[in-house]
Amino acid sequence: MSDLSILKTLSSTLPVEEQLMPVLFIGHGSPMNGIEDNEFTQAWIEQAQSIPVPKAVVVISAHWFTRGTFVTAMDFPPTIHDFGGFPQPLFNVEYPAPGDVQLAAEIAAMATTTPIELAHDWGLDHGAWTxxxxxxxxADIPVLQLSMDYTKNPAEHYALAKELYSLRKKGVLIMGSGNMVHNLRMMSWEMINGGGYDWALEMNEQFKNLILNEEHERLIDYKNINRAAMNAIPTPEHYLPLLYTLGLQKSGENISVFNDKAVAGSLTMTSVRIG
Known part of the structure; x- marks a missing residue:
């Protein structure tokens, strides 16, 4: 059966539940977090333990930035080691979670503002599996990735996220994975284990305040928040996953912040849970 036929004939693969699944934005930081036991990874474990076991996980990763929008649609997405210069044990990691082809087709069918195509040539990059x-x-819960179209503006990414809201009613955990402040060109090895430049700390506080006050329009128009914003977000791919998380928010939901720490001078691990 063709992808188009699947989309035309597909009925909902997951039942609607009464409770909304929380939605996350994760500051994923260095790929080394994939094999380390540290304050950040412990917080990720605590988040998983505090929410219902999801029927599936959908990740919007900073590291799948494409022309057009795609969702992984394979039975077993491969583990992608999309980095270089790290120790061999990191490259040895395999995360053999299943995919969910039917759910991928359902996600593609939800979108009306932009086409979502089924992808068979990607997998789980380090923004997801680490x-x-x-x-x-x-690795017993299906994991899918949704790409971000680099031709779309921030408002369009936010609008697409809103169209996926019903997944939260079906037990699907949706997670944006990036970093609110992410400027690798200005990294400081002296602060690799903690610490941030004044502008990075300033922007981190600005972002948190806007998130907690649900000022989404200002976060969408992030380039005009202040001068420091362009240092914090010189390129958009690590910031846009946050807009997907915010686009999935229902007004008035509980918002909490965790892993609120700057590292390497120009990155923040600050993460958000909604619901």
């Missing part, structure tokens, strides 16, 4: 292997170490 986090999820700590949260769900048994």
């Amino acid at each position: 986090v999820i292997r700590h949260m769900y170490p048994n």
Whole structure:
């Protein structure tokens, strides 16, 4: 059966539940977090333990930035080692979680503002597996990735997220994975284990305040928040996953912040849970 036929004939693969699944934005930081036991990975584990076991996980990762929007649609997405210069044990990691082809087709059918195509040539990049292997170490929950179209503006990404809201009613955990402040060109090795430049700390506080006050329009128009914003977000791919998380929010939901720490001078691990 063709992808188009699947989309035309598909009925909902997951039942609607009464409780909304929380939605997360994860500051994923260094790929080394995939094999380390540290304050950040412990917080990821704690988050997983405090929410219902999801029927599936959908990740919007900073590291799948494409022309057009795609969702992984394979039975077993491969583990992608999309980095270089790290120790061999990191490259040895495999995260053999299943995919969910029917759910991928359902996600594609939800979108009306932009087409979502089924992808068979990607997998789980380090924005996904380095986090999820700590949260769900048994690799027994289906994991999918949704790409971000680099031709779309921030408002369009936010609007697409809103169209996926019903997944939260079906027990699907949706997770944006990036970093609110992410400027690798200005990294400080002296602060690699903690600490941030003044502008990074300033922007981190600005972002948190806007998130907690549900000022989404200002976060969408992040380039005009202040001058420091362009240092914090020189390129958009690590910031846009946050807009997907916010687009999935119902007004008035509980918002909490965790892993609120700057590292390497120009990155923040600050993460958000909604619901």
